[in-house]
Amino acid sequence: MGSFIVNIVTPSGIIYDHEAKFLVASTQAGSLGVLPNHSPLISPLNIDAVRIDKTEADGGNSDWVAVNGGIIEIRDNVVSIIANSAETEQNIDVSRAESAKERAEAKIQKAKETQNHDIDLGRAEIALVRAVNRLNVANKKR
The missing domain is CATH 1.20.5 (Single alpha-helices involved in coiled-coils or other helix-helix interfaces)
Incomplete structure (x- = not known):
């Protein structure tokens, strides 16, 4: 099926950097699902959770990241999320x-x-x- 890279970056640095097979994010234009070889896109994000389905090589589990606004860019099998702030599920107090x-x-x-x-x-x-x-x-x- 293929995969793509997901990077989530905040002013504090890189929050997330892994391979994925599917991603779901909430944009201001609606819910966005991303598969490998997605068309190029840039969109503002809502304050919401991003679900990242990892590849089978990484266990095939889903990671969740709380994203507080920002933008998503999809280009050349790389999904970059530049967020005002973000936290992975493991890092939330x-x-x-x-x-x-x-x-x-x-x-x-x-x-x-x-x-x-x-x-x-x-x-x-x-x-x-x-x-x-x-x-x-x-x-x-x-």
Whole structure:
């Protein structure tokens, strides 16, 4: 069937670099499935999980990465994801993600109750989406 390389890079460095046989990502244009020899493409990514199905030589398992926005580029059997931030399922600190979720929910609740314009509701909502995404990916490893 063939394979391709998946690279996920953040400002902190390379987060993921492996061969894969299939990848699923959520772009702003919709869900994207990638197989070997995919047509060239560049698209902005949503805050969501990326599923990477590894080759049989690598055990054939799926890896999950929590990606917080960025872009995906597909070219010459290489999928490059340049993300604002990203974490593999093994590297997610679940207690930290749960705390971030609780803080974001509290800020959203306070902003709605008090109509406080000092609280940036948009930032709190994005923080909540990121925390939930990280928790969802962390739960994939269990």
